[in-house]
C-alpha cells in the first residue's frame with residue numbers, strides 16, 4: 112500500500128457492543144504520526160460503503176476473539192470494493208494468534224502495542240506480522256473524544272472504562288497474558304505493562320468522561336491492588352479522583368492481594384470504589400491447578416471476602432464453569448457451593464470457560480485430545496464455552512451459568528440446584544434468567560435507582576440468548 116494522500120487516512124472500526132479501548136491508543140498514535148483518523152461503526156449497514164467513500168488508506172481493527180470473524184468479514188467487504196485499502200489487525204486475539212496474518216482480508220498483524228508499527232506500515236513494510244515496541248506508560252494516552260462523538264452507543268453509554276496499568280501479575284492458563292509475557296520477557300513486561308500510568312494522566316483522561324453521559328467507571332486493571340507501591344499510590348489516586356472526577360468507580364481485585372494489603376489501603380479502597388469484582392474461578396484443587404491458580408484456596412477466598420466486608424467494600428465473585436475435567440457438573444456445583452459458603456446472599460456470576468487460541472490451557476486440551484467446540488463465539492453470556500461436552504452435560508453447564516447468581520444470592524441447596532439442572536432451559540427462560548442476572552448485577556453496582564431505569568437500559572442492551 113502506498114498512501115494516496117500525503118497524510119494517510121486511517122479508518123478505525125468499532126466492532127461489537129463494548130468500547131474498543133485499545134484502539135483509542137491506536138487513534139492517538141496515528142494522529143501523533145501526522146495522519147487522519149475517522150471512526151466507523153461496523154454494526155451499521157452502511158459502514159463498509161462509508162469507509163470506501165471516505166477513501167481510507169488503512170483499516171484498523173482490534174477485535175476480541177468473539178468479534179474476530181466479524182472483523183475479518185468487514186475487512187473483506189471493504190477490500191472487495193477498494194482493494195488498495197490495507198487492513199491492520201491488532202489486540203489480544205491476533206497477538207495470541209499472529210498466524211491470522213495469513214488469512215484473506217488481513218494485511219498486517221501487529222503483535223503487542225502499536226508503537227513503532229504505524230511508521231513502518233506507512234513506509235511500506237509488508238511483513239505480515241509486525242512486533243510493536245512498548246513505550247513508557249507516561250507516553251501512552253488514548254484519544255477518546257472522536258470515538259465518543261462518532262459512535263453514540265459508546266459515547267452515550269452509562270459505563271465507561273479506564274486503566275492504571277496494562278498488565279497482570281498472574282499467569283492463568285486460559286489467559287492470553289502469558290503470550291505477551293513470552294513475547295516480551297518478564298523484565299520488559301514488568302517495566303512496561305505492570306508500571307502504573309502517572310496519576311495526572313489518568314485524571315486528565317477521566318475528565319473527558321465528564322463531558323459524556325457517564326454514570327460509572329470501570330477501573331479495568333486486572334488487579335487494582337497489585338504492586339508494592341499500592342499503599343502510597345492508592346491514597347494519592349483516590350484523593351485526585353474524588354477531587355477532580357468524582358464518578359462512581361468499580362475495580363477488579365484478587366483474593367491474593369486483598370489478604371495482603373494494609374488496613375489503611377483497604378480503607379482507601381472503600382473510599383474509592385462502589386464495588387469490586389474478585390475472580391474466584393474454581394473450588395477444586397485439581398481445577399485450580401489446571402487453571403494455574405494453585406496459589407489460591409478456599410481459606411484465602413473466605414478471608415478476602417470477610418476483609419472486604421469488614422471494610423465496607425461490596426464484592427462480586429466471578430466463577431468459571433465448564434472445565435475439561437471428568438465431572439464438569441460436579442466441579443461447577445462445587446465452585447458455586449464455595450461461593451455460597453463464603454458469600455451467601457451476595458452476588459456472584461459464573462462464566463463458561465473460554466479458551467483463547469495460543470493459551471497454555473488451549474494447548475493442553477489439544478495435547479490431551481479434549482474435544483473443543485468450533486462454534487464457541489467467546490460470548491461470556493452465551494453459556495457456551497470452549498470445551499465440547501455431551502449435550503446433556505452442556506445443558507447443565509449452560510444452566511449453571513444462567514442461574515449461578517440466583518443460586519448464590521438465595522443460597523439454594525444442592526438438591527434444589529440439581530432439580531433445576533434437570534429441567535430444560537427454554538429460550539424464554541434463558542432470556543429471563545439473563546435479564547434477571549443483569550438486573551442483579553446493575554442493582555448491585557448502582558443501587559436502587561436501577562429499578563426506575565432498568566427497562567430503558569434493557570431496551571438498549573442486546574443479549575445473545577441461548578438455552
Ligand code: SF4
Nearest residue numbers: 279281282283286333
Ligand atoms: S488474573 Fe485475569 S488477566 Fe490475570 S492472568 Fe488471570 S485471567 Fe489473565
